[in-house]
Amino acid sequence: MKSIKELEAIREKALKEIAVRDNENKTRIVVGMATCGIAAGARQVMNAFVEELNKRNIHSVNVTMTGCVGVCRFEPIAEVIETNGEKTTYVKLDAEKARRIVAEHIVNGRPVFEFTIGAAEK
Amino acid sequence: MIYRSHVLICAGTGCTASKSADIEEALHKLLVEHGIDKEVKIVKTGCFGLCEKGPIMVIYPEGATYSKVTVKDVPEIVEEHLVKGRIVKRMLLGDKEARDVAKSLENVGFFSKQKRIALRNCGVINPENIDEYIAYDGYRALAKVLTGMKPQEVIDLIKKSGLRGRGGAGFPTGLKWQFAADAEGDQKYVCCNADEGDPGAFMDRSVLEGDPHTVLEAMTIAGYAIGANQGYIYVRAEYPIAVKRLNIAIEQAREYGLLGENIFGTAFSFDIDLRLGAGAFVCGEETALMTSIEGHRGEPRTRPPFPAVKGLFGKPTLLNNVETYANIPVIINKGPEWFTSIGTEKSKGTKVFAVGGKINNTGLVEIPMGTTLREVIYDIGGGIPNGKKFKAAQTGGPSGGCIPASHIDTPIDYDTLTALGSMMGSGGLIVMDEDNCMVDIAKFFLEFTVDESCGKCPPCRIGTKRMYEILEKITQGKGDESDIEKLEILADNIKKSALCGLGQTAPNPVLSTLQYFRDEYLAHVREKKCPAGVCKALVQYVIIEDKCKGCTLCAKKCPVGAISGELKKPHTIDISKCIKCGVCMESCKFKAIITQ
Numbered sequence: 001m002k003s004i005k006e007l008e009a010i011r012e013k014a015l016k017e018i019a020v021r022d023n024e025n026k027t028r029i030v031v032g033m034a035t036c037g038i039a040a041g042a043r044q045v046m047n048a049f050v051e052e053l054n055k056r057n058i059h060s061v062n063v064t065m066t067g068c069v070g071v072c073r074f075e076p077i078a079e080v081i082e083t084n085g086e087k088t089t090y091v092k093l094d095a096e097k098a099r100r101i102v103a104e105h106i107v108n109g110r111p112v113f114e115f116t117i118g119a120a121e122k
Numbered sequence: 123m124i125y126r127s128h129v130l131i132c133a134g135t136g137c138t139a140s141k142s143a144d145i146e147e148a149l150h151k152l153l154v155e156h157g158i159d160k161e162v163k164i165v166k167t168g169c170f171g172l173c174e175k176g177p178i179m180v181i182y183p184e185g186a187t188y189s190k191v192t193v194k195d196v197p198e199i200v201e202e203h204l205v206k207g208r209i210v211k212r213m214l215l216g217d218k219e220a221r222d223v224a225k226s227l228e229n230v231g232f233f234s235k236q237k238r239i240a241l242r243n244c245g246v247i248n249p250e251n252i253d254e255y256i257a258y259d260g261y262r263a264l265a266k267v268l269t270g271m272k273p274q275e276v277i278d279l280i281k282k283s284g285l286r287g288r289g290g291a292g293f294p295t296g297l298k299w300q301f302a303a304d305a306e307g308d309q310k311y312v313c314c315n316a317d318e319g320d321p322g323a324f325m326d327r328s329v330l331e332g333d334p335h336t337v338l339e340a341m342t343i344a345g346y347a348i349g350a351n352q353g354y355i356y357v358r359a360e361y362p363i364a365v366k367r368l369n370i371a372i373e374q375a376r377e378y379g380l381l382g383e384n385i386f387g388t389a390f391s392f393d394i395d396l397r398l399g400a401g402a403f404v405c406g407e408e409t410a411l412m413t414s415i416e417g418h419r420g421e422p423r424t425r426p427p428f429p430a431v432k433g434l435f436g437k438p439t440l441l442n443n444v445e446t447y448a449n450i451p452v453i454i455n456k457g458p459e460w461f462t463s464i465g466t467e468k469s470k471g472t473k474v475f476a477v478g479g480k481i482n483n484t485g486l487v488e489i490p491m492g493t494t495l496r497e498v499i500y501d502i503g504g505g506i507p508n509g510k511k512f513k514a515a516q517t518g519g520p521s522g523g524c525i526p527a528s529h530i531d532t533p534i535d536y537d538t539l540t541a542l543g544s545m546m547g548s549g550g551l552i553v554m555d556e557d558n559c560m561v562d563i564a565k566f567f568l569e570f571t572v573d574e575s576c577g578k579c580p581p582c583r584i585g586t587k588r589m590y591e592i593l594e595k596i597t598q599g600k601g602d603e604s605d606i607e608k609l610e611i612l613a614d615n616i617k618k619s620a621l622c623g624l625g626q627t628a629p630n631p632v633l634s635t636l637q638y639f640r641d642e643y644l645a646h647v648r649e650k651k652c653p654a655g656v657c658k659a660l661v662q663y664v665i666i667e668d669k670c671k672g673c674t675l676c677a678k679k680c681p682v683g684a685i686s687g688e689l690k691k692p693h694t695i696d697i698s699k700c701i702k703c704g705v706c707m708e709s710c711k712f713k714a715i716i717t718q
Contacts, residue, residue, distance in 0.1 A: 001379035002387040004265045007256065010378075014257035020128050021182040021246075028183075033207040046126065047161065054124040062183035063126050065207020 168332015518547025523634025
């Protein structure tokens with residue numbers, strides 16, 4: 001260790017690796033992972049969220065799982081819950097859609113309406 | 123590598139003893155089977171403190187804390203929680219009514235009144251990974267000190283923080299550093315006392331197991347402050363996990379150049395080595411500890427000269443306890459003002475206690491100085507099991523004394539405990555209820571010191587033995603009132619004349635129980651009775667005729683056949699055969715058997 005800079009670099013890198021252990025003031029992406037969700041491909045969706053967030057260096061979002069929401073015909077389902085409690089429910093997802101949600105909703109703050117439950121119900 | 127979920131498993135001594143290593147193995151196997159081993163990371167951490175409920179497992183990002191996990195529970199945790207995202211509520215730690223929410227550790231009663239400074243990283247980081255320590259501000263204090271502060275400024279900062287030695291006596295740490303810095307010598311040493319020996323105490327072990335780098339960082343800072351280039355950690359060989367993690371930590375720190383030559387590109391060089399103790403209690407005494415590091419038999423010597431002037435290998439030496447060191451990096455990072463805002467007027471910061479005995483939440487707690495004993499026992503400790511009455515708490519182990527129930531609202535700090543005739547000690551806190559005999563407790567601690575006395579000075583070698591014999595006589599019902607007097611005279615003489623701290627404090631448990639529970643001693647010598655029903659020689663088991671239904675259960679359980687009687691008629695105990703094992707009393711469903 002020759003400088004503080006070096007220490008800071010290690011710190012930054014390590015913080016990213018353990019960011020998942022901090023869940024205060026974080027946006028959450030909750031993926032439905034009941035039998036129906038898993039059968040419809042929720043695991044790929046969840047992994048796509050994790051990978052995309054990581055690729056974009058976003059560590060203020062945690063990806064978690066939940067059980068069956070009840071609208072199994074819309075699986076895979078994921079909800080984005082922002083720190084202010086605002087909730088957006090996305091349905092019939094796949095890995096590609098998950099990546100778009102990260103890009104548009106998480107990065108740019110614009111929910112992807114065409115994937116929401118509201119759009120699907122119409 | 124980024125994982126979506128981290129599973130933290132306690133790998134401290136307590137949870138390892140209850141098979142946390144097997145749990146980890148089973149978990150790993152199942153993660154592979156379910157194909158999620160690249161998504162879920164297993165992290166072995168140090169002690170969470172709630173040893174009573176161990177093994178503990180925490181799963182992030184939910185922050186769900188599972189208690190008393192067994193290998194059998196692992197499939198359910200994997201299939202439900204990790205695969206499907208359904209928290210296994212039946213295993214969640216916390217109040218029953220609050221089980222529908224995933225609770226974070228901070229919200230559980232046990233943790234809500236605690237303030238973790240020395241234990242800040244225990245149960246949070248993987249102690250075998252230096253990067254995780256660095257992520258939580260590790261080695262930042264060292265960087266700050268080496269690149270921006272003069273040694274005297276470091277000492278002044280520690281002085282200002284009001285930090286006092288956590289090993290027991292509470293000597294101001296900054297002053298100790300000043301003495302070592304002012305001492306003249308071409309070579310100086312920094313030592314760490316990790317020879318934790320009080321029965322029931324495991325604070326230092328938990329810090330070493332859960333956060334070894336904090337000790338290395340603090341010792342390096344101390345080395346810079348006093349002008350030393352070599353440190354020694356004296357740790358007992360009975361702490362194999364702590365020794366292993368310290369060795370890993372030292373290796374990693376050397377690899378990163380945080381130990382060794384020219385740290386942070388400065389002229390300062392420092393290295394640390396381990397020295398293993400064989401587990402003699404006296405080696406926790408500073409002069410005996412250094413004698414042992416030198417390779418001699420661990421015996422104390424007279425002071426002065428104090429270690430700061432003539433210590434290890436005859437050179438000026440700074441010796442601090444593990445917990446004291448664990449506070450240093452935080453104080454430097456957050457500033458002395460922050461530290462002085464916690465605690466009482468003369469005792470700043472927090473203290474870690476290993477709480478044991480008759481208490482629901484056995485474990486490790488860190489509380490701000492000034493917290494009352496009541497809060498520790500009832501709010502954090504969850505009260506006394508089986509609705510029994512609190513009688514006293516023993517602090518300071520074999521060198522300390524007890525705090526009776528009448529002083530339960532005393533705020534705990536160095537000075538209040540001393541005023542009560544006890545002491546802070548290294549932090550063992552043993553809770554006793556109405557079933558504990560105080561004479562027996564005093565005898566227990568004295569037996570320990572008799573055993574651990576090194577034998578160098580007669581007051582300790584002979585005096586404590588004589589005191590123990592008198593206590594033995596009293597608990598057997600063969601004592602009289604003059605014995606109590608003799609105890610007091612002996613205690614006074616030993617305190618005044620013993621060579622080191624071990625002997626000087628050995629009579630404390632007797633003196634303090636005599637101060638608060640003299641009536642119990644008197645009952646033993648005058649009426650030949652043990653009020654708590656502990657001292658076997660003074661106890662008689664009898665069956666109350668009216669309550670006995672003649673179920674014959676006790677007669678069947680009695681190992682020596684001392685109980686006789688007809689079915690459905692009251693039974694009797696033959697006193698001449700009875701060995702007073704108490705099995706009959708435990709087995710009776712009608713509470714018909716009592717001790718007299």
